[in-house]
Amino acid sequence: MRRAIILRPAAAVLVASALAGCREDMEVQPKLTAYSSAAAFDQNMAARQPPTGTLDREALEREAALGRPPAPSEALIRRGAERYKIACTPCHGEAGLGDGIVVQRGFPQPPAFTEPRLLAADASHVVDVITHGWGVMYPYENRVAPADRWAIALYVRALQLAQTGKDAADPAPAQAVQR
Amino acid sequence: MAQVFRERANLFMRLGLLGLAILPGSLGLLGFSYYRSSAYTGVGRYVEQPVPFSHRHHAGELGIDCRYCHTGVEKAAFADLPPTETCMTCHSQIWTNAAMLAPVRKSLADNRPLRWQRVTSLPDYVYFDHSVHVSNGVGCSSCHGDVAAMPLMAKAEPMTMGWCLDCHRDPAAKLRPEEAIFDMRWQPPADQPAKGRALLAHYGTRAEHLTDCSVCHR
Known part of the structure; x- marks a missing residue:
């Protein structure tokens, strides 16, 4: 009889704690993940805006990369072609004629890269337009990394050379790429 | 003394025993098929979004x-x-008055992300x-x-x-x-x-x- 008095509450505690184990939900942990909501923060977002006047650790490196044209190479052109296809073709089109699918659906037509003004422009002009936008084109600063902007500029130059019919063996185009 | 059970009770007894034997297995099978079904995994279920993006x-x-x-x-x-700016890269120029895109324009104007x-x-x-x-x-x-x-x-x-x-x-x-x-x-x-x-x-x-x-x- 006395054993039962001890055993029954013990069993009850054991069962209760075992059931509590079932409720402990590891699937939803009390932590903030990408895009989760956080009532304590602005706009209920876990992702926070950096305080005004602060720079992230890579900001200076990104800034430096913008002013530092990389040496042209086949790998860089390939990278540029890939990034161009992702970010630019919807409007500028595969060949840079300004006939992308979004333009076909009514977006204002951008100029072809073979326009004299653009043939004469420096590669840094392309980088600058990607960074800050131009006319109705939004800035792509947050979507295309600085090194990739130079790669795209190089690919745009390659498109221009391909369409203006200059011989690839001619040294002039090579200089044009580096300009 | 009369028999408590009629002869037919034998059949019910056997069926009952058979039922007891297959019950755990069939319950298991039922649970297993439920956890594999789209009712549990959500496969193919559309999720309501603030904008019906296609x-x-x-x-x-x-x-x-x-x-x-x-x-x-x-x-x-x-x-x-994508941030709202990505949507508006194109939709600042095309489908600018579409009712479907009103939440996107509002998000940009209020600087509040779409949920x-x-x-x-x-x-x-x-x-x-x-x-x-x-x-x-x-x-x-x-x-x-x-x-x-x-x-x-x-x-x-x-x-x-x-x-x-x-x-x-x-x-x-x-x-x-x-x-x-x-x-x-x-x-x-x-x-x-x-x-x-x-x-x-x-x-x-x-x-x-x-x-x-x-x-x-x-």
Whole structure:
């Protein structure tokens, strides 16, 4: 009889704690993940805006990369072609004629890269337009990394050379790429 | 003294015993089929979104690359949802008065992000990383299905641990060459076993470690 008095509450505690184990939900942990909501923060977002006047650790490196044209190479052109296809073709089109699918659906037509003004422009002009936008084109600063902007500029130059019919063996185009 | 049970009771007794024998098995089978069914896994269930964004239109008909919007997919664990500016890159000029896009314009004007609802979600104890998958031969559609054919976004695969392990145990069966990662209609070619083994070597993946607990759990 006395054993039962001890055993029954013990069993009850054991069962209760075992059931509590079932409720402990590891699937939803009390932590903030990408895009989760956080009532304590602005706009209920876990992702926070950096305080005004602060720079992230890579900001200076990104800034430096913008002013530092990389040496042209086949790998860089390939990278540029890939990034161009992702970010630019919807409007500028595969060949840079300004006939992308979004333009076909009514977006204002951008100029072809073979326009004299653009043939004469420096590669840094392309980088600058990607960074800050131009006319109705939004800035792509947050979507295309600085090194990739130079790669795209190089690919745009390659498109221009391909369409203006200059011989690839001619040294002039090579200089044009580096300009 | 009269018999308590009639002769027919023997039959009921036997049927009852048989029922008792198959009951646990059938309950198990019922539970098993429920946890495998889309009612539990949510496969094919559309999720209501603030704007009825169509991947079929944008990724399929227009052919916009996945990475135009999901910019983090090659670099980070999270593939990234596009900020409102990305939508407005085109929609500041086209479909500018569409009622369907009113929440997008309001989001830009108020500087308040759209609240997109998750379609796929893993438990918090799973540490999934998009970049490590797409840079090692796993294509988008292997997990997300043919997104370019979906007018509204639905979960394409159950995303259970068993489903993850299907690939982690035999990655060669699904690995793709680098140029096919973002191809929504990619299907394994006839010689996939041989190609898959070559791709494992190409990506430098040590398949024997893919089922280690710490690969997905910390």
